[in-house]
Amino acid sequence: MYEDGWIPTVCYQCKAECSILAHVQNGIVQEVKGNPRARGKMCVKGMAGITSLYSKERLTHPMKRVGERGEGKFEQISWDEAMEIMETKLRALHEKGEGHKFTYSMFPHSASDPKWRFVNAYGGFISTGLPHCDSGKIMAHLHTFGCFPNHHIAPIYYSVPKDGLMILSGRHPFGCMDDACVAKDILDAKERGAKLIVIDPIFRPEAAKADWWIPIKPGGDASFFLGVCNYLLLNNLYNKEFCDKWVREGDMEKLLDFIVDKTPEKMSSICEVPAADIIKLAKMVAEAPSACIDAFKSIMYGNAMDWGQVWSIFLVITGNLDNPGGQPMPELTPMAPVNPVPTPPDLKELGYHRTGPNREKFDHYNFILEPTWYAAQAIKEGNLKIFFATECNPALSEMGAAAWREAVSMKDDDGNYMLDFFMVSEILPSETMKWADLVLPDQTNYERWELLYMPWWYNYSHGAALCRPVVKPVGEARHTNNVIIELGKHMFPEFFAFKDDVEYYDIELGGVGMSIDKLMENGGMWSPGTAGFYKYKDKKKFDTPSGKIELDWNMYADINQQWPSPELPLEYRKDEEKFPFILVNFRTIFLNNTGAWSHNNAQLRDPVSGLDSNPIMINPVDANKLGISEGDTVFLESATGKVSSIVQLTEKIKPGCIGIIHGFGQTVGQVATLCSSFNDNELIADAGSHLDEQDLRGGEAHVSTRVTIYK
Amino acid sequence: MKQLSIMVDMDRCIGCKTCVVACRNHHNLVNHRSHMPGEIPFYIKVESQAEGTFPHLKEDFWVSPCKHCKTAPCATACESGAIRKDAQTGIVLIDQDKCTGAKKCIEKCPYDVIQFNAEKNYAHKCNMCYDRVIHGQEPVCVEICLTDALSFGEKEILKMQAQAKGKEIIKKMSSQSIIYVKSAP
Numbered sequence A: 001m002y003e004d005g006w007i008p009t010v011c012y013q014c015k016a017e018c019s020i021l022a023h024v025q026n027g028i029v030q031e032v033k034g035n036p037r038a039r040g041k042m043c044v045k046g047m048a049g050i051t052s053l054y055s056k057e058r059l060t061h062p063m064k065r066v067g068e069r070g071e072g073k074f075e076q077i078s079w080d081e082a083m084e085i086m087e088t089k090l091r092a093l094h095e096k097g098e099g100h101k102f103t104y105s106m107f108p109h110s111a112s113d114p115k116w117r118f119v120n121a122y123g124g125f126i127s128t129g130l131p132h133c134d135s136g137k138i139m140a141h142l143h144t145f146g147c148f149p150n151h152h153i154a155p156i157y158y159s160v161p162k163d164g165l166m167i168l169s170g171r172h173p174f175g176c177m178d179d180a181c182v183a184k185d186i187l188d189a190k191e192r193g194a195k196l197i198v199i200d201p202i203f204r205p206e207a208a209k210a211d212w213w214i215p216i217k218p219g220g221d222a223s224f225f226l227g228v229c230n231y232l233l234l235n236n237l238y239n240k241e242f243c244d245k246w247v248r249e250g251d252m253e254k255l256l257d258f259i260v261d262k263t264p265e266k267m268s269s270i271c272e273v274p275a276a277d278i279i280k281l282a283k284m285v286a287e288a289p290s291a292c293i294d295a296f297k298s299i300m301y302g303n304a305m306d307w308g309q310v311w312s313i314f315l316v317i318t319g320n321l322d323n324p325g326g327q328p329m330p331e332l333t334p335m336a337p338v339n340p341v342p343t344p345p346d347l348k349e350l351g352y353h354r355t356g357p358n359r360e361k362f363d364h365y366n367f368i369l370e371p372t373w374y375a376a377q378a379i380k381e382g383n384l385k386i387f388f389a390t391e392c393n394p395a396l397s398e399m400g401a402a403a404w405r406e407a408v409s410m411k412d413d414d415g416n417y418m419l420d421f422f423m424v425s426e427i428l429p430s431e432t433m434k435w436a437d438l439v440l441p442d443q444t445n446y447e448r449w450e451l452l453y454m455p456w457w458y459n460y461s462h463g464a465a466l467c468r469p470v471v472k473p474v475g476e477a478r479h480t481n482n483v484i485i486e487l488g489k490h491m492f493p494e495f496f497a498f499k500d501d502v503e504y505y506d507i508e509l510g511g512v513g514m515s516i517d518k519l520m521e522n523g524g525m526w527s528p529g530t531a532g533f534y535k536y537k538d539k540k541k542f543d544t545p546s547g548k549i550e551l552d553w554n555m556y557a558d559i560n561q562q563w564p565s566p567e568l569p570l571e572y573r574k575d576e577e578k579f580p581f582i583l584v585n586f587r588t589i590f591l592n593n594t595g596a597w598s599h600n601n602a603q604l605r606d607p608v609s610g611l612d613s614n615p616i617m618i619n620p621v622d623a624n625k626l627g628i629s630e631g632d633t634v635f636l637e638s639a640t641g642k643v644s645s646i647v648q649l650t651e652k653i654k655p656g657c658i659g660i661i662h663g664f665g666q667t668v669g670q671v672a673t674l675c676s677s678f679n680d681n682e683l684i685a686d687a688g689s690h691l692d693e694q695d696l697r698g699g700e701a702h703v704s705t706r707v708t709i710y711k
Numbered sequence B: 001m002k003q004l005s006i007m008v009d010m011d012r013c014i015g016c017k018t019c020v021v022a023c024r025n026h027h028n029l030v031n032h033r034s035h036m037p038g039e040i041p042f043y044i045k046v047e048s049q050a051e052g053t054f055p056h057l058k059e060d061f062w063v064s065p066c067k068h069c070k071t072a073p074c075a076t077a078c079e080s081g082a083i084r085k086d087a088q089t090g091i092v093l094i095d096q097d098k099c100t101g102a103k104k105c106i107e108k109c110p111y112d113v114i115q116f117n118a119e120k121n122y123a124h125k126c127n128m129c130y131d132r133v134i135h136g137q138e139p140v141c142v143e144i145c146l147t148d149a150l151s152f153g154e155k156e157i158l159k160m161q162a163q164a165k166g167k168e169i170i171k172k173m174s175s176q177s178i179i180y181v182k183s184a185p
């Protein structure tokens, strides 16, 4: 099964899952690089993936908890015992008719990820970080364009023409979270004459390469682009032909009514970008052959739903949809279903956010997945009983880290944990493990199978990529997909009638006339070779209820939120005196966010090849006023948390903001604990405890946070 | 003169350190099992310089491997004749068998790029991927650079390519085999 040579497979040091080649010699992965048949690049995290694979800290045996949750004390057990523990717990809850109280927190590698299939068969839900990372744009895709609720969809940078505009709004694509080739594609586009515009309160390598850097107030992007749209519409600089043809009747008039007072001058006072610059950008957009905006949520969190809607309005009035250099609308690769497909339970009826005392607050919650940010609250309310976590680290990634810890350790009057059972499967020690009842050793991408075919991130045209085992697994590590398939075979044999993961993927690949063997013989990937442009013209419609683009989100009319608010997130508008700074927590290429592998990867924490600290960044203007000097140890305090670390004075941040890197703070593992660091989610409030401030339309949890800093 | 060189395009380098790790993997510099951060040898490093005050800022990133100096101070310093500038390629090579571990080269290298293997008692450094280039391949860092910021070839040809693209050679940074270029401001 294993062979030496350069083997095509897929990286999984982050969720971009780039196609790569692994150089195997004598059964050992020696080197890795991007697969030239795909997009050809692999980033520093990927290159360092070999260190995760062979780290001495790899989890190699199943373990069960012996102390209390949080103590992190375990004893080694057999796989048989581990399987029996899980099955017993799962069966007991299912027999009570409470399958919906089972939640699996994971990154689904595809819509048909075998773990998700099990959860659907069981009647539970999956939860991912998506609701507080990508919800704004996912909801915009759904509501405005009616397309597949895509995950983050970056512009196709290799399609940007000369003079096209590439606008990065609070997004750091050089961090390679979409695909390792993105930085190259952006710089190539620049070389052929496209313009790079970076809107960001911090100056990162993207800004260093930009033709124009626009420092903005965090959360100000909705107002900024409303100002741009106002100028375009009122000065007849928008794409009238496109709008006349494709926008639902009446929506343009309603948009005009809404936007008429969102003047560049007025919007300038919110986003702190001069009105002249808002107008300058509008004029550039009007003249450019194309414009795209790469953004994640709103700039550094904040009002994501508002931002998502403004983003879609901008794209529509400039006609930048599914065109070269605009916003792509990729389609799902048509894999074959593995029948019978289990029907998932009704999220609106049974999701943990809909079964507790706060249920009516979620009446307008339209997001497609269970809100992970509400997990702690759901445990407290008795609506979350069994929690599985794979390839994720909620102890660090959940907002309100303290509330999360409290919830998973909380006991009822009889002394039983409120969360009845907690399983974590991981490759390297994770923070979350400390609270787990059962820890299962997972396999890295070099030891396992996976079929990737989703159109998210930067996958427009490679269609399908195969991750295959290139070396023998370490210790007793088993891929969690196979563990869950085995559970499925015991509990729901009708839905797990296939032999194993390989046969499952083989059936799916039949949808494009492929098989695992054919993929393996042909470089590990299948691709139609084109993403296609203007697909809506072929279809002569958009997949919305009206068949047209729907700018007016009338499903929120009864709460008067059918149009986006230009305001900054609520949290930024209160307690300004007590907490004068806005927290900007950003990502870097050296961390897979809170993912446990990058924390304990020696190369990614090495000062020469990675990042070995997360200092508190402050502009010298602010520091001088506070008497704070470079290297001082300071406290950073929000309304709900407090951390302490070393200060770094830097011109690269807008005064009034404090910058910190997201994804530090792990206290488990020899590498992670070498540097003193802190977790940004200690400062960010738990969502369940301040629901009134949440935007509950699409699932965005406001993680916007104000802080104060002192010595 | 025969001189193979690497050209660093500072319009493209973003300081991502991908090349550092790829170089280590290829040259077997890292013990994935046991190395801890701060103790892993490296043949290439990232440097950067930021200028200005908010909001008028500029920042450049570049990489710095061994410069394969014309009259290499490391070679002159080595008393056991373990270091030579290869006549065919212009690459400065350390012969591990001849190296006595005297560390004289490390003291004399102006760019601080020589690594020392204490366990096996020898000095080592970037050999411009000699094992690859003599068989027609590019150095690893050039091949895998995330942004295609690096190019490889004969020094005179690289200079012509830079000129054709309208890039200026940054003289104060460039040296015998590593050329730094950037668009005119």
Ligand code: SF4
Pocket (backbone or CB within 6 Å): B012, B013, B014, B015, B016, B017, B018, B019, B020, B046, B061, B062, B063, B144, B145, B146, B147, B148, B149, B150
């Ligand atoms: S990989 Fe390329 S862009 Fe990244 S640091 Fe190295 S030379 Fe610069």
Ligand code: SF4
Pocket (backbone or CB within 6 Å): B065, B066, B067, B068, B069, B072, B073, B074, B075, B092, B108, B109, B110, B111, B112, B113, B114, B125
């Ligand atoms: S090791 Fe130092 S002195 Fe020797 S050739 Fe390289 S840069 Fe020059």
Ligand code: SF4
Pocket (backbone or CB within 6 Å): B022, B023, B024, B027, B043, B044, B065, B066, B125, B126, B127, B128, B129, B139, B140, B141, B142
């Ligand atoms: S030329 Fe080869 S040895 Fe030198 S830095 Fe680049 S990858 Fe490393």
